[in-house]
Amino acid sequence: MNSMTQEEPKNIEPTANLASQAVDLSPPETPDAPPRQATEQSEVRHAETPTSDHLLGLNTMVEIDDLSFSYDMGKTNTLKNISLNIPEKQVTAFIGPSGCGKSTLIRCLNRMNDLVETSCITNGEIRIMGQHIHAKSVSPIELRKQVGMVFQKYNPFPKSIYDNVAYGLRIQGIKKKNLLDEAVEKSLRGAALWDEVKDRLKDSALGLSGGQQQRLCIARTIAVQPKVILMDEPCSALDPIATAKVEELIMELRRDFTIVIVTHSMQQASRISDHTAFFYLGELIEYGKTDMIFSNPNQKQTEDYISGRFG
Amino acid sequence: MAKQKSSNNPFCKKQRGTPTNEIFQYGFFSFATYCILLCALVIFGKIIWEGTPVLLRKGSDFITTKPQTLSVVEAVESEGIEIPTENFDNILGSNDDDALPFANIEEFQKAFAFKRFSLLPGSVIGEGYLKNIEQQNEGFFLIYTERNTENPVGFTVESDKSISLKTPEFEQLQSLAPDLLPDEISTREIQLNDHKVTIAKGEYAMSKTAHDALVPTQLIFQMRQGFPDDEPDKICQSVVPETQTITIDSTTYFAAFDEDENGTLPIEAEEQLPKKTTFHQFTLSKGNYSAPLPVLAILAKQGIATQHNLTRGSIVVNLDNPTELILPAADYDQLLTANPGIKVEGVADFEQKADYTRFDLTKDAEIRIDIEDLEALNRANQESGKFKISSEHTHSYSGGGILGPIVGTALLVIICMVVALFTGIAAATFLNEYARKGAFTKSIRLAMLKLAGVPSIVFGLFGLGLFVMLAPSLTSTPHTESKLSIPLAPIASTPQLRVVEDKKIHMETRELTTSEVVSAAKANNQAYFYDGWTYLSFQGWGTCMLAGGFTLAIMVLPVIITSCEESLRAVPMGFREASLALGATKWQSIRTAVLPYALPGILTASVLGITRVAGETAPIMFTAAAAERSDLPWEAVQATGFAAFVEFLQQSVQALPYHIYTVAGRIPQSEYTEPMQFGSVLIFMLIVMALAGLSIWLRIHFRNKIKW
């Protein structure tokens, strides 16, 4: 853990520290950050639970610890006592029937649920890179710079392709043309979109195809150099070919980023993810290596869901 | 056969009455619809039918000239009438072409003698003469700081004039200007009785003549209000606190108690005191004279024309450098004789040529002519005496064009929209993006719905109360009627003399409390006071475009806020989320990912708002609009820098709907006032329709362009 938080920035993006040159992207070293000891303890505890066996030997990026979450000031819990660790630089898939709380959980990770006024964490906590993200000293703005998100409905701004990718950097106050140019190209290359759009950077992003728009949104997200990328059903609005491209891209991205993806497609989950978590009615039913979950699930519910018997 | 058929027909008509009913309903609804259409057609058709010829005749002049009084003159047949070509064209535009018996129309160039000269610093010059120079030289405006009463002033006696003076005045003349008096002076004694009058305690109406006559006497009385400069005929209310008896001479008596006139005090009892008055009589021969100011003051009462200010004295020209100016040669000569203290250099003659038209009037004719054109016509033919009129009657506001109202409406709309959009967008953003959805926002929305239904006249009164009479302003010369003035800080500079005179500022240098200064100012009939402090004064902004713009803004605010909110709501949630997920702060995301995409909708709505605002009469009636205003708002501004902008905003304006109300409803109607009515209404309709069209175009344009 110790080594992770401190050395990560250098290891993750060997070529592009450009954003971090202008703005310090590493999490603020606040005095009231929980002591390392505590994090190590929790890791130990999770390692003992049977579901966490598959994580042995991997660095943990996100720790969700006994989390309960409510949309209505604690009257009913949408998420119930969820504990799970998400390993670094791996693809973790969340699957489960509609309404089971996958989006809710993923939106907890970058505090997007703060936008819902009546939402609250009723129990437990989330730690990302060892930092309790609902602590007072954590700014959701800084958190979201580190934990990016790609939405189900691709939503590029009605601006040019270039402006879309540069958006995140511009709001961080980066104005230098050459820095922006460099970052835009790198992000678009990273999102495997560069060759398709390099001649029309000034054109409106709305002129792109759906798959291209979604990849543009991914490019926009990686432009701010997050540690974690959350993807909420990124392919659900795309046709199979566009889906294949995005999946290919996700496989590429897992080298540099920790990826959490929500998906309804079992095939997709099995193709691209390293780990899979299955949720049902706000509870984590099973979590393990993807091959394990798909070939030999522990729980009956999981098996039923995967084999398409409900959900 | 038919019966057979109908029994087979499953859809055969069952009820007898139905067909007639259907026809009746159809008829009723279509009648109602066509009725409305017909009415609209008749009204718009009439406006277009009557208005178009006016616009065609007057051409672009109609929207580039200011409204003025229309004169209808009976001109006498004559030959060789001269007039500046510009005015001649105006006359043609004001009349039906075939109505004018003009003949032998020919254009020519007429030359006028002018003088160019440099006015030197330190010159002493009379007020009227200075104003004439300022009028002839655009951009020259002297903020003088000093008056001079010592310097002799000049005057001209046009023809031998017999003067008759009472002893005290004669003696003053004798001592001050003995050179003026000829050898031959006759003395006459006339029985002019003094009057001893008693005036009972009470409240009376008083005219300015009576007021001026009574002020120097011993009568103690108080005015309820002051006489405004621009309304010399106004009758004001005065209070005589107790019954008094005073002795006055006959001149005062006749001025103050003239029975034929309105606004004279009733006399309780009166008694004549026999008295003989000596008059000294002499003849002032034709020529130019120079004498101390008091002498001119005495002679002016005897009918010597002068443009000097007889009570305040001449003005010391405080220029830094010699300033080059021009004047018509005749005015220049008059200037030099009337102002012995003037210093000029580099005097040069030059000629200014102007386009003139000469024409004959083949028979007596009725001519419609704007008052300015009539003045030009009279001036041009003064010497030749060729233009004569047998009768004249005038119609206010019915001549000229509608430049003033158009400009005023535009300014009001601009101010209104700036204010309304600024607050409207802010409020809508708050309600839609920041405020928690709950009872509070609901009640605000409800209040706004209610506000949208308030009659506009109520907004007018609201604006009058709040912006015209109460709104705070920062000033060093607060109004004496200010509701509350809070002294903030002492200031170093004192207002310039000219400002003090023009604005009627009471200057107080003693250390007094504010209320004492205010009462001193009121006692002196001054509107403003100055005692060296900057005040935050709740005196309102006066009747001005700022107050009008704010009132209109408050009126459209509900509409603007509602449509802004709608536009904001139409921006997909995804934009906000995407922006926030990229690490934007709330404001950043609103600024870069919400407002820009709401703007088209806001723009469309605000153009519609403009249409509504431009047409409102009631809210501006009390707050901004002036029926009569001869200059455009910026032409009256005299300050410089930021103060000029503030002064500009504090100008009253004419406005198109109010102008239409005036010409169509407030002045006596006649065939002569009609062209102006139809012309203004047509223009107004065109403007409003253009705005509505723009709004529709914007809506379609943005709808095609934006697809998310």
Ligand SMILES: Nc1ncnc2c1ncn2[C@@H]1O[C@H](COP(=O)(O)OP(=O)(O)OP(=O)(O)O)[C@@H](O)[C@H]1O
């Ligand atoms: N903003 C919200 N306010 C209140 N309740 C919400 C809100 N968003 C989601 N919910 C509720 O929370 C529960 C979980 O929703 P969530 O969107 O997390 O499901 P999901 O697993 O993502 O489903 P899907 O696969 O259909 O996207 C649902 O019952 C939903 O009705």
Ligand SMILES: [Mg+2]
């Ligand atoms: Mg979901």
